[in-house]
Each structure stands twice: as C-alpha cells, then as structure tokens.
Amino acid sequence: MAAGLPAVVRRGRQASVRGPVSSTGVDDRSHATTLAAHHHCVSPRPRLVDGAVVVRRDAHHLLVGTDPGVVVPDRPGLLALLRCLDGVRDVGVLQAMAEESIAADVPQVLQELAARGVLTVAPDRPVARLTVVLRAGPGCTALEAVLRQSLDDLPVVPAGPDGPGLVLQLSSHEPPRSLLDALVRDGRPHLLVRRTGRGWRVGPYVAPGHSPCVRCADLARIDVDPQWAAVLPQLEVPPLLAARDRAGDAAAWETAALVGREVVRAALGVRPRSVGAVLRHGEDDGWHVHQPVAFHHRCGCWLLGAR
Numbered sequence: 001m002a003a004g005l006p007a008v009v010r011r012g013r014q015a016s017v018r019g020p021v022s023s024t025g026v027d028d029r030s031h032a033t034t035l036a037a038h039h040h041c042v043s044p045r046p047r048l049v050d051g052a053v054v055v056r057r058d059a060h061h062l063l064v065g066t067d068p069g070v071v072v073p074d075r076p077g078l079l080a081l082l083r084c085l086d087g088v089r090d091v092g093v094l095q096a097m098a099e100e101s102i103a104a105d106v107p108q109v110l111q112e113l114a115a116r117g118v119l120t121v122a123p124d125r126p127v128a129r130l131t132v133v134l135r136a137g138p139g140c141t142a143l144e145a146v147l148r149q150s151l152d153d154l155p156v157v158p159a160g161p162d163g164p165g166l167v168l169q170l171s172s173h174e175p176p177r178s179l180l181d182a183l184v185r186d187g188r189p190h191l192l193v194r195r196t197g198r199g200w201r202v203g204p205y206v207a208p209g210h211s212p213c214v215r216c217a218d219l220a221r222i223d224v225d226p227q228w229a230a231v232l233p234q235l236e237v238p239p240l241l242a243a244r245d246r247a248g249d250a251a252a253w254e255t256a257a258l259v260g261r262e263v264v265r266a267a268l269g270v271r272p273r274s275v276g277a278v279l280r281h282g283e284d285d286g287w288h289v290h291q292p293v294a295f296h297h298r299c300g301c302w303l304l305g306a307r
Helices: 007-011 028-041 078-082 091-100 106-115 141-151 177-185 214-224 228-236 250-267 301-306
Strands: 046-048 054-058 061-064 070-073 119-121 130-136 156-159 166-171 190-196 199-206 277-282 288-292
Touching: 046 106, 054 078, 061 078, 070 106, 078 091, 078 106, 091 106, 106 119, 130 141, 130 250, 141 156, 141 166, 141 250, 166 177, 166 250, 177 190, 177 199, 177 214, 177 228, 190 250, 199 214, 199 250, 214 228, 250 277
Parallel strands: 130 156, 130 166, 166 190
Antiparallel strands: 046 119, 054 061, 061 070, 190 199, 199 277, 277 288
16 A cells, blocks of 8 residues: 555445434534544544533523534533533543532433533544655645644644655646656655646545546546647746745635645545545635546556555
C-alpha cells in the first residue's frame, strides 16, 4: 500500500445505519449506539455538542442548546451535572461526583441526552500518522504561508520538500506533467492545488494505482478536445507572466481551508472528497464544483496497484 494512503481510498465508503431523526436533525440511534459502544469498551468522556449551552427555561425545566434546543425536566443536581459534560471528565469521574453530591442517575441522563442528539463523546486527540510535504511554485506565496501555518494545527507531521509522505503540490498555473508523472512513478500520494483564471482547483488526490491521476484527466479531455495533446508539452516551459500573489488574498485562505479538510480526512483514514475528482473554488463567489475524474483506459497508472 502506498504511504499515506487511507484505507477507504481502496474500499470506498462504509454504509451507515440510520436511526430515527430527532427534532435537532441528528440520528438518535447513532448517538445512543456510539455512546453505548464506548461505555462497553473504554470509559468515554461525554460532552455536549458544540454550541449547546445549558440555561434555565423556567422553574421546572432546563434548556440544552438554543437551536432549537432540548427541554429537559429539572431534577436535583441535574444542572451541575450538565455543566460537567465538557469532554474532560470520563463517565467514572461523573459517576463518582454523582454519588457524592449530585442526585442524578448518570447513565440514564447520558443515554437520554445522547438519544436526543445533544451529547457526543469527546474523541481522543488524533495521533499524527500522516507525513505531509508542501511544495510550492512561484506565485503561491500567500497560499503556501497559510497552509504552513495550518499544518501546525492538523494531525500531520510536516516534512521537508524531499521527505516522504503526502505531497501537496501548489502551482500558480497548470503544472508541467513531468513533475506529476515522477510522483506517480515513485508511488507517492499527492494532491494537486493549481490556480486558474477564476480561482483554484484542488485535486485530484492521487494514490498511485488506487485512484485516477492527472494524466487520466488529460486523456479524457483529449477524447473531447484533441488539441489538448498539443498543449501539454508546452506546459513544461514556465510561463513568462507570473501570476498575481497577494498576501491578503481571501481566496488563499478559503482554498487553504479546503485543502486542510482534505488533509485531515486523509490523516484520519477517511476518503478525501478529491479522490477521483477536482474541487473548483471560485475566487469571486466562492462556488464549489465537483468535477469527476475516472481511470482512463490509455493511462497505465492503475497498473501500479498490482505492485
């Protein structure tokens, strides 16, 4: 398996079991099942979902969350217990607190809140298991700076330009294909981020032998526009006119957020959205277009998967 390749790139998305949806739009059975599973294998650290503040609704009820929120009957010690659901204390600590000073059945309260979609389990901090190499060409200074800053907060290990790992290739124009061909031949996963006249294009995320590459997209374009074959060799020569590179470019920040999400998905073993696709981000209106990329029968990249 290629380094940095999420397993889901090969096996596809897992089917999920849906349960009844509560008034909050959350799959109730999924939340309750998740909490129960954690309770049986490890001691979970339950926390209220983001934004779910706890306030008093009236003399006899509490309100958990405000959009629209969940109304729960108040009982002695419940308010104190709810304010302890911060993802720091595990169930054992909460149970000990209840025995000492809170007159509430902790398991019953947790199951009720989970079933109503306002309680989740705080995940353990992801272990950095993906090495990321950031390579940027001329005209990408703003985007490169934002991405380098973002990588420090992601569950990844930054590496030097010649190090192993997932390569983030930034380009202010259509990059020379020889550069990308070398990554495919070496079996190195990479994500291409290139600038166009109207914004940025992110993808495809290439896991050589397991997902389509840029050559696959080129060959599909040649099928429709044969003259594209004459354009590709000219991309090997750097353009005479450098692209604009503004430090305050809002598109750079927005694109960095999009790239960061793809990197996080890869680091956590979740299939990136740009596997077999190009995500187009508009500079003016922020639109996103999902452009599929499929294996092409004239590209031999899929043979690398047989190694």
